[in-house]
Amino acid sequence: MASYRSIRNALLAAVLLGIPVLLLRSAAQEPQGLSGFDRAVRRVGAPLEAGVSYAAGSVGRFFERWVLQARLQEDNEELEADNRKLRLELRALSAVEDENKELRRSLQMREKVPEDMIAAEISGVEQSPFFRVVKLQIDRGDAFVRPGMAVIADAGVVGRIDRADEHHADVMLLTDPRSKVAVEVARTRAPGILAGEDEDTCTVLIPSDFPVQVGDIIQTSGVDELFPRGQPVGHVVRVEEVANDQQKVHVVPAVRFDRLDMVWVVLASAPPPDPAADQTRKPPQAAGLGPLR
Structure with missing residues (x-):
């Protein structure tokens, strides 16, 4: 029983390895120099070759989409990081603007209220x-x-x-x-x-x-x-x-x-206005001195 399995596996491996070899051999020859066996191999192997090509293309497109999706995800993460940074900067600018408003209000209050x-x-x-x-x-x-x-x-x-x-x-x-x-x-x-x-x-x-x-x-x-x-x-x-x-x-x-x-x-409260604030005051004369004549 074990020898039967071994023979079967060996035949299956020979067939699987032989088919590509035959296909490569027939594909490498000029169409005018093909023998009847090679033409038969081409007719039989054409659907198989097309299926393999389609499968390989599908696998390639799948990996291409996967790579593209990964890149898009990376770009999206970078954009989200930039967005978070911009929001923080906008919040900081808003805080600075509010502070400037408070300072302007403070200056206005100082100008309006003398107290x-x-x-x-x-x-x-x-x-x-x-x-x-x-x-x-x-x-x-x-x-x-x-x-x-x-x-x-x-x-x-x-x-x-x-x-x-x-x-x-x-x-x-x-x-x-x-x-x-x-x-x-x-x-x-x-x-x-x-x-x-x-x-x-x-x-x-x-x-x-x-x-x-x-x-x-x-x-x-x-x-x-x-x-x-x-x-x-x-x-x-x-x-x-x-x-x-x-x-x-x-x-x-x-x-x-x-x-x-x-x-x-x-x-x-603010001090009362000085009634003499607008009057012109003469500087006091130094003791013992008079104007020059």
């Missing part, structure tokens, strides 16, 4: 169940600020320092019912005390002798020596007559508390 101030960033926000901001927290502690100090932004008045600990301070907003700010109508200079009413608006009582219109700008009057004079507080949205010849004016704050990222704390 001594310190900048602070918003470090926390407290919201109501209706997602309205009711309290802010800044990153300045009791080493820099104290309760009662005014807090303003480039858009206008924010509120006052409510309490301060070692690292942070809470800001009581204009809309807080405990808030009181001395204000005036910018158009008529009608004075009043602005009080917080709810999460959206404030109210101020104005004598009926001073007509108030919807859209009028309310600004700080400075009489409380807390907020710098002329800072925007808000605009009038509704006016209603009340008893004792008073108008109850409803005001929407000028500052969007939910969009703040930086505020200013007023540390000290």
